[in-house]
Amino acid sequence: MATTTHTVTNQPPPLVGYDVFTADHALTEAVERHLPLELLDDARQELSSLGTTAGSVQAREWGFLANEHPPELRTHDRYGHRIDEVDFHPAWHRLLGHAVTNGLTNAWGRPGGHVRRAAGFLVWTQAEAGHGCPLSMTHAAVPALRTDPALAAFWEPKLTSQIYEGEDLRPAAAKTGVLFGMGMTEKQGGSDVRANTTAAAPLDAQGEYLLTGHKWFCSAPMSDAFLVLAQAPGGLTCFLVPRVLEDGERNVFRIQRLKDKLGNRSNASSEVEFDRTWARRVGEEGRGVRTIIEMVAATRLDCVVGSAALMRQAVAQAVHHAAYRSAFGGVLIEKPLMRNVLADLALESEAATALAMRLAAAYDNDSEQERAFLRLAVPAAKYWVTKRCTPVTAEALECLGGNGYVEESGMPRLLREAPLNSIWEGSGNVQALDVLRALQREPMALNAFLEEVGRARGADHRLDGAIKDMLAELADLDGIEARARRLVERMALVLQGSLLVRYAPPAVADAFCASRLGADWGTAFGTLPHTLDLASLVERARAVV
Known part of the structure; x- marks a missing residue:
C-alpha cells in the first residue's frame, strides 16, 4: 500500500504526560482555600503525585483497557456449582488499587479529609470514571455503619484502609481492606424505595435476619459487603449483607445478570436475588431510610465531584486540541467564535469545581450551620452540576470535530459516562423534590443557604438581582412542585455565582454573572458577550503539558 501521501500534519499531540492536579487552577485554588495552612504542603504533594499518574500514558491505557x-459474569463453575463471580480485566484492578492506596475511600479519619479526598477523586476520575462507583460506596458506607458502634468498630478500619486486596471472596475478618456496595432499588419501585418488597425475617x-427478594440495580457485586433496604416486621430497615460468612461459606447472593449499560462499562452493575440470605x-427497624440517608448524601456529593471531573477532562481535551489544530488560516484557539465556545465551557467547569469543593469543605467543618447548609446545597448541586455535564462533554467533543467522535480520542467514553451521575442516587426530579422537602421541614437549612450566598452581596449587581429573584421564587408557593426544577436551578446558579465572585479571578466572575445570572446568554455554548476577557478564561483552563 502506497504511503507517500501519508504524512501526518496538523494533528494535536495526545494530552498525556502532565499533572492533572497542578494543571487545574480552579481545583488547586480551591484546595488552598479550604485546607488549613499546616496541611497544604502535604496535600499538594499527595495530589500532585496522583495527578501525575492520572495524566500518564499508563493510566490512559488502563482506562481504555x-x-x-x-466485566464478565460467571454464574457456575465447570462442575455446575453456583459461584456468582465477576471477572474484571487487570486494568480495572490497577485503577481501583491505585485509588484505594491513595486514600480515595478514606475521608473520615484525617484532618481536611473530605477536601483532600474530593480533590483526589476529581483528579483520578479523569483517568477512568467507572471504578469510581465502588470507591464512592465504600467511602459513603461509614456514616451509615456508625449508627451501630459494634459494626463500625469492625468495618470502619477496613473501609478506610489504604490497602487494596482485590475482590477476592474471603471472610472480611481475614482482610485488611474491603469494598462496599449497596442495593436499594427494586424493579417495581425504582427511586420509591418504600415500595420495596424484599422481606427480612428475624x-x-x-439483629440477625434472613432476606428474600431481589435488587434491580446492585453495583460492584464483587464487593465484600452491601448495605441494602428490606421490609422487616417493623417496616423498611437497613441491613448489612456480607458476600462471605464468618465460617468461609458464601452467602446466598445470586447474580442474575450484568446490566448492558450506555456507559460506565468498566463497572459491573447487576441484578441480584436473595433467598434466605x-x-x-443496621440501625432500628422501620428507620432504614434515616439510617442510610447520610450514605446517600455522601454518594450524591460524589456525583457532583465526578461530574466536575468529567467536565474538567472534556474541557482540557477541547482546549488542548484547539491550541494545536489549525484551520481557516490560523490556530483554532485564536478564532473568536471557538474562543467563545471554549471560554463558555471553561466557565461551566470551573463553577462545578468550585461548588463541589465548597461542599467537601462543609463536610470537614461539620458544624450545625454547615450541616444545615449541606441539606439544601447537596441536592441542589447534585441536580444542576450533573445536568450540565452531558451538554458540556457533547460540546467539548464537537470542538474536536470528527476526531472527537472516534473512540481513540476518549471523548465518546466521557460522553457516555456523562448522564450517569444525574440518574444515580436520585434523578433530577428526586433532587428537586428533596430541596422542596428541606425548605418545608428544615428552616435552618434555608437560613444557612441564604447566609452563604449573602456573603457576596454587593460585589456584583447581577448576582444581587439573581438573589432577589430567587427569594421571590421562594416566597411564591403557588404551583411550587411543578416549578421545582426552575427554583433549584436558580439556587444552584446563585450559589455558584456567589462562590466565583468571592474567589475566582475577576474575568471568571464577570463572565459567569454576565451569562448565567445576567440573562445575556444563549441556549448553546459559545454565546458569551464578546466584550468579556475570553482569552484569559481559555488560557486559565488550558492543561499545559
Missing part, C-alpha cells in the same frame, strides 16, 4: 474489556434478638440489621 478497562472499558474495552468489560433470626434472633441480636443472611444479613445484620
